[in-house]
Amino acid sequence: MYEKYVNLSFKPSRNQLITTLHLEASNIKHAAGGVAAESSIGTWQEVTTEKSYMKKLAATVFSMKKQDKGTEIKIAYPPELFEEGNMPNILSSIAGNIFGLQELKALRLLDIDFPKSIIKSFKGPELGIKDIRRLLKIKKRPLVGTIIKPKLGLNSKDHAKVAYEAWIGGLDLVKCDENLASQKFNKFETNIKETLKMLEKAEKETGERKIYAPNVTAETKEMIRRAKLVKEKGGNCIMVDIITAGWAALQTLREENQDLKLILHAHRAGHAAFTRGKYGMSMLPIAKIARLIGVSQIHTGTANIGKMESGEEETQAVNSFLMSKWFSIKPVFPIASGGLHAGYVPKLVSLLGNDLIIQAGGGVHALGTRIGATSMRQAVDAIEKEIPLQEYSKTHKELKVALDKFGYVR
Ligand code: CAP
Ligand code: MG
Numbered sequence: 516m517y518e519k520y521v522n523l524s525f526k527p528s529r530n531q532l533i534t535t536l537h538l539e540a541s542n543i544k545h546a547a548g549g550v551a552a553e554s555s556i557g558t559w560q561e562v563t564t565e566k567s568y569m570k571k572l573a574a575t576v577f578s579m580k581k582q583d584k585g586t587e588i589k590i591a592y593p594p595e596l597f598e599e600g601n602m603p604n605i606l607s608s609i610a611g612n613i614f615g616l617q618e619l620k621a622l623r624l625l626d627i628d629f630p631k632s633i634i635k636s637f638k639g640p641e642l643g644i645k646d647i648r649r650l651l652k653i654k655k656r657p658l659v660g661t662i663i664k665p666k667l668g669l670n671s672k673d674h675a676k677v678a679y680e681a682w683i684g685g686l687d688l689v690k691c692d693e694n695l696a697s698q699k700f701n702k703f704e705t706n707i708k709e710t711l712k713m714l715e716k717a718e719k720e721t722g723e724r725k726i727y728a729p730n731v732t733a734e735t736k737e738m739i740r741r742a743k744l745v746k747e748k749g750g751n752c753i754m755v756d757i758i759t760a761g762w763a764a765l766q767t768l769r770e771e772n773q774d775l776k777l778i779l780h781a782h783r784a785g786h787a788a789f790t791r792g793k794y795g796m797s798m799l800p801i802a803k804i805a806r807l808i809g810v811s812q813i814h815t816g817t818a819n820i821g822k823m824e825s826g827e828e829e830t831q832a833v834n835s836f837l838m839s840k841w842f843s844i845k846p847v848f849p850i851a852s853g854g855l856h857a858g859y860v861p862k863l864v865s866l867l868g869n870d871l872i873i874q875a876g877g878g879v880h881a882l883g884t885r886i887g888a889t890s891m892r893q894a895v896d897a898i899e900k901e902i903p904l905q906e907y908s909k910t911h912k913e914l915k916v917a918l919d920k921f922g923y924v925r
Contacts (some may be wrong), residue, residue, distance in 0.1 A: 516561060517548030525577040527591035533628040534592070534609050539585035539621035539793070547576045547588045550613045550622065555596055572596050585621060602762045602808055614794045624796035627803055634842050637807040641772045641781065643845030644838065644870060647811060650689055650751060651724045652776075656899050657860075657869050660688030660726070660892040661884075662852070662876035667694060668739055671701050672821030675709035675886055682725045684888025684913075686879075687709035688872065689714075690728035691782035693756050703729070703741055711748050728754040728780040735764040737770050752778035757805055757813075758785035769809040776868035781810035784924075791824065798825070802833045805840070812848035813837070818866045820924070822854025827866060848872050856916055857887075860894035860906060882916055888919035 519888035527533060540546030552558065552922055555574035556565075571593060590609075598604045610624050648654060661681045663674055678689040689710075697703035707729055714727050731741040731753045740758070742753050757765050765781075772779055789795025798815060804814050815833045816825025828852050834849040849871055851863055856878030873895075879887030892916040897907035904923050908915040 516556070516559065517545050517552050520548040520551035520555075520557065520574060520853055521576040521579070523577060523579065525575045525591065527575070527577055530594055530630045530632055532592040532594060532597070532605075532630055534624060534859075535626040535628075536587050536588050536590070537582070537585050537621065537623040538619065538627055540619050542618070543579060543586050543588075545616050546616070547579055547586070547590075548617065549616050550588070551576045551590050553612050553616060554608050554610075555592060556879065575759060578584060578771055587625070594632050599634065602637075602766060602804060605633070606762065607806070608689070610796055610800070613876045619794075621793035623792075623794065624800050626797070626895055628788050629803070629807065631842065634807065634844065637844070638769065638773070639807060639841075640809045640811045640845030640847055641769070641776055641780050642811045644848045645845070647726075647778055647848055651726065651748075655689065655869055656895050657864055658687045658848070658872040659685070659888075659895055660690060660874040660876060661686055661879045661888060661891075662690050662692050663695075664692070664876045664880045666692035666876070666902050667698065668700060671705035671709045673711045674701055674706060677880070678710050678727065679713035679717055680884035681888045682714065683720060684879075684885040685721075685892030686725075686888045687723075688726040688728060688752075688874070690754055690780060690782075690874070691730040692876070693730065693732075693782045695730050696733055697741075704744065707745060707748050707750065715749070726752045727780065728752045728778070730754045730756070730782070731768075732756040732760050732782075735760075735767050738764065738768055742768060742771060742775055742777060746775045746777060750777065752780055752811075754780040754782055755809065756784045757781045758783055758801075758868065761809065762804065765808050765810070767804070772809065778811045781813035783803050783814045787824070793816070798829060798833050799836060802837055802847075806844060806847045810847060812850055812872055815849045817851045817853055817855060817859075817863065820855070820859050820862055821851075823852075830867065834867055834871070845850060850874060852876075853880070856921040857890040857894040857917040858904065858921045860891070861898055862924045864895075864898055869890045878917075878921065882913075882920060886913045886916055889913035 551574040816830040818827040818830040837847040852874035856874040
């Protein structure tokens, strides 16, 4: 039954959507056919209701390559199978039921190649890398930022004070943590009021533009309300947890952002539930989906530096996609975050390049926010001046504090 969805001599046309998957099963051809059937028009039985006019909508497995472990398969989908501009719908086919098929021992979606017709049905980022650099007047160097820590619990005034210390210390960006919303201890409205006041003060005192990324993650209508409030109060960025908020909500927020013109900071909290396991999807498809919908900057990992698992090659591949030319879809800023500190900056930049936002939470606030912030900025300055960190720390005390505490990596 499922084998009829496999045709290894099939040559997909350019307008087809192509997925690449890693598959493990005892009968590969049957399992691969099952994935193509269940993600397009088929099921486990031939049904009497099938019409000949709809067969052209069937997906086709056109490549099966044996790997050391498992098999890499490629599936071609006619674009008419999907509703253009509807990301949840596209994913409900290509990344929906298939992971639950009993005969599979592993199934991971490694990549999605969207055809032009589908790409054109999404707007992509309202603001991309170029817009962010223009706003900050930072041409080349990596951006440095922090996450307010403790991640939850500070009241609005203390939250704002930490942000001020971080900006005054030299950081470009301050963000809320992924699980801060509008809890009683720090309501969104007072958070915005107090912190944007501090942003203005820090900009005046440093003569530099700064970014504040408050977390608007909530029910969708409420997210829009919060995003509008940020705009009204003079903010330049909002953050959303794209996995827990969901793709439909992100599409709605992006639609609204056509008018708001805010930097859309995408946090990926929850991604590791399915990017790490035997069943799920890799970060590359997530990055493609997020860029297509229209985030401005997105967490993509630290190339196995720091506290979070993320392969070096994988992070490099995801980041280079985010910055690649993709029809008229703007390039997106990759963000490295998680267990980072000033001592890691040279290694991060050597692995991931200058078009990078480097964020450190514990690595900043453990030293005293202002000192930690300055250590991050000095690390980036040292790279720009091509001076080894240890050398630079001899004349930059905050960097020395960081290297003494955390050490550094060549
Ligand atoms: C980092 C962080 C980020 C994670 C996200 C945290 O804090 O704020 O959310 O880095 O991981 O809560 O852990 P620290 P990723 O700097 O104190 O580790 O970027 O991999 O999605
Ligand atoms: Mg966090």
